[in-house]
Amino acid sequence: MPALDLPIAGAHRHKQPRVVGIDLGTTNSLVAYMDGDTPRVIPDEDGRRLLPSVVCFHADGSLTVGEAAKRRLTENAARTVYSVKRLMGRGLADVEAERCFLPYRLSEQHLDVVRIEIDGRLYSPPEVSACILKDLKRRAEAHLREPITQAVITVPAYFNDSQRQATRDAGRIAGLDVLRIVNEPTAACLAYGLHRAREGTVAVYDLGGGTFDISILKLQEGIFEVVATNGDTHLGGDDMDRRLAGCVLNEIRAAEGTDFADNPAFTEEVRIAAEIAKITLTDAEEAEIHLELPNGSLYYRTLLREEFEELAAPIVAQTLEPCRRALADAGLTPEEINEVILVGGATRVPLVRRRVEELFRKRPHSELNPDEVVALGAAVQAGILSGQVQGMLLLDVNPLSLGIETVGGAVEKIIPRNSTIPTGARQRFTTAVDGQISVDIHVLQGERELAKDNRSLARFQLRGIPPMPAGLPIIEVTFLIDENGLLTVTAREVRTSTEAHIEVKPSYGLTDAEVERMILESFEHAEEDVRVRQRVEAQTEADQVLAQAEKVLPLAAEFIAQGEMMEEERERIVQALEALRNVRQAEDAAVIRATLDEVEAVSRRFAERVLNHAVREAIAGKTLMEAARE
Amino acid sequence: MMDVVTEAKAVRVPSRRMWRCWACAEEVAATGEGTCPRCGKIQPLGAETDYFTALGLPRRMAIDRADLERRWHALSRRFHPDFYRTGEPRERIVALENTALLNRAYRALRDPIARAEYLVRLEEGAGTEIPSQPPQELFEEILEIQELLMDYRAAAPDERDARRPQLEARRQEIRREYERVERYLTQDLFPRWDPLSPEAAPSPTEKAVLLAEIKEAIGNRAYLRRVLNGLEEALSASGVD
Ligand SMILES: Nc1ncnc2c1ncn2[C@@H]1O[C@H](COP(=O)(O)OP(=O)(O)OP(=O)(O)O)[C@@H](O)[C@H]1O
Ligand SMILES: [Mg+2]
Numbered sequence: 001m002p003a004l005d006l007p008i009a010g011a012h013r014h015k016q017p018r019v020v021g022i023d024l025g026t027t028n029s030l031v032a033y034m035d036g037d038t039p040r041v042i043p044d045e046d047g048r049r050l051l052p053s054v055v056c057f058h059a060d061g062s063l064t065v066g067e068a069a070k071r072r073l074t075e076n077a078a079r080t081v082y083s084v085k086r087l088m089g090r091g092l093a094d095v096e097a098e099r100c101f102l103p104y105r106l107s108e109q110h111l112d113v114v115r116i117e118i119d120g121r122l123y124s125p126p127e128v129s130a131c132i133l134k135d136l137k138r139r140a141e142a143h144l145r146e147p148i149t150q151a152v153i154t155v156p157a158y159f160n161d162s163q164r165q166a167t168r169d170a171g172r173i174a175g176l177d178v179l180r181i182v183n184e185p186t187a188a189c190l191a192y193g194l195h196r197a198r199e200g201t202v203a204v205y206d207l208g209g210g211t212f213d214i215s216i217l218k219l220q221e222g223i224f225e226v227v228a229t230n231g232d233t234h235l236g237g238d239d240m241d242r243r244l245a246g247c248v249l250n251e252i253r254a255a256e257g258t259d260f261a262d263n264p265a266f267t268e269e270v271r272i273a274a275e276i277a278k279i280t281l282t283d284a285e286e287a288e289i290h291l292e293l294p295n296g297s298l299y300y301r302t303l304l305r306e307e308f309e310e311l312a313a314p315i316v317a318q319t320l321e322p323c324r325r326a327l328a329d330a331g332l333t334p335e336e337i338n339e340v341i342l343v344g345g346a347t348r349v350p351l352v353r354r355r356v357e358e359l360f361r362k363r364p365h366s367e368l369n370p371d372e373v374v375a376l377g378a379a380v381q382a383g384i385l386s387g388q389v390q391g392m393l394l395l396d397v398n399p400l401s402l403g404i405e406t407v408g409g410a411v412e413k414i415i416p417r418n419s420t421i422p423t424g425a426r427q428r429f430t431t432a433v434d435g436q437i438s439v440d441i442h443v444l445q446g447e448r449e450l451a452k453d454n455r456s457l458a459r460f461q462l463r464g465i466p467p468m469p470a471g472l473p474i475i476e477v478t479f480l481i482d483e484n485g486l487l488t489v490t491a492r493e494v495r496t497s498t499e500a501h502i503e504v505k506p507s508y509g510l511t512d513a514e515v516e517r518m519i520l521e522s523f524e525h526a527e528e529d530v531r532v533r534q535r536v537e538a539q540t541e542a543d544q545v546l547a548q549a550e551k552v553l554p555l556a557a558e559f560i561a562q563g564e565m566m567e568e569e570r571e572r573i574v575q576a577l578e579a580l581r582n583v584r585q586a587e588d589a590a591v592i593r594a595t596l597d598e599v600e601a602v603s604r605r606f607a608e609r610v611l612n613h614a615v616r617e618a619i620a621g622k623t624l625m626e627a628a629r630e
Numbered sequence: 631m632m633d634v635v636t637e638a639k640a641v642r643v644p645s646r647r648m649w650r651c652w653a654c655a656e657e658v659a660a661t662g663e664g665t666c667p668r669c670g671k672i673q674p675l676g677a678e679t680d681y682f683t684a685l686g687l688p689r690r691m692a693i694d695r696a697d698l699e700r701r702w703h704a705l706s707r708r709f710h711p712d713f714y715r716t717g718e719p720r721e722r723i724v725a726l727e728n729t730a731l732l733n734r735a736y737r738a739l740r741d742p743i744a745r746a747e748y749l750v751r752l753e754e755g756a757g758t759e760i761p762s763q764p765p766q767e768l769f770e771e772i773l774e775i776q777e778l779l780m781d782y783r784a785a786a787p788d789e790r791d792a793r794r795p796q797l798e799a800r801r802q803e804i805r806r807e808y809e810r811v812e813r814y815l816t817q818d819l820f821p822r823w824d825p826l827s828p829e830a831a832p833s834p835t836e837k838a839v840l841l842a843e844i845k846e847a848i849g850n851r852a853y854l855r856r857v858l859n860g861l862e863e864a865l866s867a868s869g870v871d
Contacts, residue, residue: 223707385715385716419733422729422730423730424734480730483710483711
C-alpha cells in the first residue's frame with residue numbers, strides 16, 4: 001500500500017464492494033448505481049444511457065454489442081441476435097409462434113433449451129444475454145473505476161422459475177454474482193417510492209418491448225408489499241411493430257405480387273421502419289413510411305395515428321385482462337388504487353395511456369423516465385442489500401401457483417400464486433407398490449387444472465426409500481421459494497428418517513455443468529478480462545493516491561519551514577506524483593503499479609510526518625476540547 | 631397436507647423451552663425475541679413453532695387485522711433475507727426459513743376461514759381432514775341443481791336462454807345459503823371458541839363438539855362455493871356464445 005494512503009484515506013478502500021442494478025430488457029438494457037442516496041444510470045463513454053439488447057456474432061469469432069450491432073442489423077440480419085429475452089428459459093415448442101419473426105436461426109436439435117445457430121456455432125439464450133451483461137459490467141467498471149462483481153438484475157414479474165433461473169445463469173456466465181432477482185414493476189415502484197413518504201395502494205403498469213406486467217403494491221412506512229401481480233411474458237411494443245410491419249408487407253404484396261419474404265434483410269428493414277413510424281406517432285398525428293424494395297421500386301405511405309391505433313388496439317386490449325385479474329386477486333376495485341405508475345417505453349403510446357386512464361379512472365404518473373425507472377429501482381434494491389439504503393423493504397410475491405402432478409394428470413396446488421416470498425410448503429408422499437424404492441415427482445407452475453397445460457419445472461426422482469409395504473413409507477418433500485422466486489426442493493423419508501436422494505432434471509434449464517462450461521468458454525477472453533480488471537484496480541488506486549496527495553501536500557511547506565523536511569524531498573514526491581498522473585491512463589497495470597511503488601518509496605518519510613502531525617493535531621484538539629469543558 | 635417449512639435445526643437443550651444459539655451456544659428461550667441475547671445473531675423460529683406463536687399472538691379466532699399486519703412487518707424487518715445478504719451462510723438460512731414461516735403464517739391468519747382451518751388442525755393434528763360436503767338440508771336441492779346444470783350444458787345454445795332464469799334463481803338461492811353458512815361460522819361459531827382458552831379449563835367434550843361444528847360448517851361452505859362456481863361459470867359462458 002502506498003505510504004500516502006496512510007494518514008486519512010481508508011474509508012473508501014474498506015467499504016463493501018459496490019452492487020449495481022441492471023435492467024436486462026428485451027430491447028434495451030441499462031445499468032445504474034447508488035450515488036449516495038440517489039440512484040443514477042451509468043452512461044457509456046459517449047454518454048448513451050440505453051444499451052440496445054442486440055448482439056452481433058461476426059464470422060471471425062468477434063462480437064459487437066449494442067448500438068453498433070443494432071445499426072448494422074439489416075446487413076447482418078442472420079448473425080445478429082435481438083429480443084433474446086423472449087427465448088430465455090424456453091423450449092423450442094414455446095417459441096414456435098414467433099420463430100418466423102426472428103431473422104436468426106434456432107437449432108432443430110435442441111428442444112428443451114433453445115439454441116441460436118450462427119455459422120454452425122450454437123449459443124444458448126443465457127450466453128447471449130451474458131454478452132449484454134458483460135458490456136454493462138464494463139461500462140460500470142469504466143465509470144466507477146472499480147471492479148464490479150455483484151449485481152441485482154430485474155426480470156418481468158410474470159417470469160416463471162425457468163426464466164428466472166436462465167437470467168441468473170446469464171449473470172454467472174458474465175462473471176456477475178446475482179445477489180437478487182427483482183421484478184421489474186416492483187423495482188419501478190421502489191424508484192418512485194424513494195425519498196417520497198408515499199403511503200397507499202399503487203398499480204404499476206409496465207409495457208416494454210416484449211413483456212407486459214401489472215403489479216399492485218401497498219406502501220406503508222417504507223414497506224413495499226406486492227399484493228398481486230399478473231401479466232404476459234410475450235406482449236409488448238414489439239408486437240405493435242410486427243402488426244404494422246405485417247400490414248405494410250400486405251400492401252407491398254398486393255402491389256408487387258411478392259413481399260420478399262426470402263430476404264431477411266428487407267423484412268428487418270420493414271420492421272425497423274414500422275417501429276420508427278410508431279414512435280413518430282407518439283407525438284405527431286401522422287408518419288411517413290418510405291421503403292426501397294429489393295426490386296428497385298419504391299413504397300411510400302402516410303400513416304395516420306388513427307390507423308395505427310386501430311392496429312395497436314388489440315394489443316392494448318390484451319393488457320387489460322391481466323389488470324382486472326390482478327385487481328380481483330388483490331380484492332380491490334379500480335377506485336381503490338391511489339396511484340398508477342407507467343413503466344416501459346411502449347407506455348408512451350397515447351392509446352396505451354388513454355386505456356390505462358379509463359381502466360383505473362385516474363391520470364397515471366410518468367414523471368420518471370419510463371425507460372430508466374426499472375434500472376433505478378434495481379439500484380435502490382442493490383442499496384438495500386448492501387446496507388446503503390436504510391428503512392426500506394420489498395415484500396414480493398410468486399406470480400404463478402406451484403403444484404405437483406397427481407395420479408391421472410391433475411395438478412395439486414401446494415403454493416398459491418401471489419404468496420409473499422420467501423415461502424414454502426411441505427408435502428407427504430407414499431408408495432403405490434410393495435417394496436417400491438423410488439417415487440417420481442413432477443413439479444409444475446401455472447394456474448390450469450391439468451398438468452399438461454402448466455409449465456413443467458422439473459421432474460424429481462426420490463430414491464433410496466427403504467423397501468416397505470405399499471403406502472407405509474412417508475416421504476416428506478419440502479419446497480422452498482426464496483426471495484428471488486427460485487425454487488429448491490429437499491426430501492426425507494420420515495419413518496426411517498433417511499434422506500431421500502433427489503435427482504433434479506430441470507425441464508427447461510441449463511444444467512450446472514453446462515453453465516460451468518459456458519463460464520469457461522466465455523473466458524476464452526479471460527486473460528483479457530483479468531487484464532482489464534487489474535488495470536481498473538490500479539487506476540482506482542492511483543486516483544486515490546493522487547487525491548490524497550493533493551490534500552496533504554500543502555503540509556510539506558510547513559514541514560520545510562520548520563526544518564523537518566528538505567526541499568529536494570518534496571521535489572522528488574512532486575515528480576513521482578506527476579509521473580503517476582501521466583501513466584494513470586496506461587493500458588498496462590504493471591506500469592501504473594511500478595509508478596505507485598515509486599511514489600510510495602519517495603513519500604514514506606513524508607507520510608510518517610503527516611501521520612505524526614495528524615496525531616499531534618488530534619491530541620491538541622482533544623486537550624482544547626477538554627479545556628473547553630472545564 | 632401443507633405444513634410449516636423450517637428446516638434450520640437448532641440444537642435443543644434438555645429443558646423444552648430453551649434452545650442453544652447456533653453461533654455462540656448461549657441458551658435462548660424458544661419463544662423469545664428471535665435473537666441471541668449474547669451475540670445478537672438471529673435464531674431459527676423452529677419447525678414446531680405454530681403460526682400464532684411465530685407472530686406472537688394467542689391462539690384465538692379473534693384477530694385485529696391491523697395489529698397482525700404490524701407484527702408481520704416488524705418481524706419481516708428483523709428476519710428478511712435482504713438484510714443478511716452479506717451474512718454467514720448459516721445466518722442466511724435462518725433468515726430465509728424464518729421469513730418463509732412468517733409469510734405463511736401471515737397468509738393463513740389474515741383470512742378468518744383459513745385461520746379457522748389452521749386452528750382446527752392445530753387442535754386435532756396436522757392431518758385432520760375437513761371434508762367438503764353439502765349441508766344436510768340442501769342435499770335434494772343440490773342434486774336437482776346438478777341435473778339442471780347437466781341439461782343446460784347439453785342443450786343447444788338457442789335453447790339455453792329459456793333455461794337461464796331457472797338457473798339464475800338457483801344461483802341466488804345458493805349464494806344466500808353460502809352467505810348464511812359463512813355468517814354462522816364467523817358470527818356464531820368463532821366467538822364461541824375464544825372463551826374456551828386453556829385457562830378457562832373447558833371440558834374436553836365442549837371443545838370437541840364446537841370443533842366438529844366448525845369443521846362441518848367449513849366443509850359446507852367449501853362445497854357451496856364449488857356449486858356456486860359451477861353455476862356462475864355456466865351462466866357467464868352462455869353470455870359469451
Ligand atoms: N416514444 C415512443 N413511442 C412509442 N413507443 C416507444 C417510444 N419509445 C420507445 N418505444 C417502444 O418501447 C419499447 C421498448 O421499451 P423498453 O425499453 O421499456 O423495453 P425493454 O425494457 O427493453 O423490454 P421489456 O421490459 O419488455 O423486457 C419498444 O417497443 C419501443 O419501440
Ligand atoms: Mg423493461
